[in-house]
Amino acid sequence: MLENEDDEAFFSFLTNISLTSESTLERLGSFLKVFVKKYFENIEDVLEVHDLHIWAMSSTETALSIHITVKNKHFANNQYQEISHFLKEKFKIHHPTIQVELYDQFFECELKSQDVL
Secondary structure, three states: OOOOHHHHHHHHHHHOOOOOOHHHHHHHHHHHHHHHHHHHHOOOOEEEEEEEEEEEOOOOOEEEEEEEEEOOOOOOHHHHHHHHHHHHHHHOOOEEEEEEEEOOOOOOOOOOOOOOO
């Protein structure tokens, strides 16, 4: 998942700090998004990741919403559970919302933006 030792060191740093304060998320959110996006891009059958948002829900919980485009229409419940567990353990994201879009060469998500990871 991580491309080099610098990525590994920064990932280790992220997993050892509290990401539930708004000020921490504001300062580190763009870096966190890069790692979360890489994680989703490496999931089997995921073709594209977009409209990724991460925010503090409270002083103890962090939320995520994301759109992923998949080539296989059978995205199983156990995959959601694995993803949720990984996000909680590695990124301290407690409430992920994942919108799955089935790949279609003629479909483009209207929420897809070049400005949002």
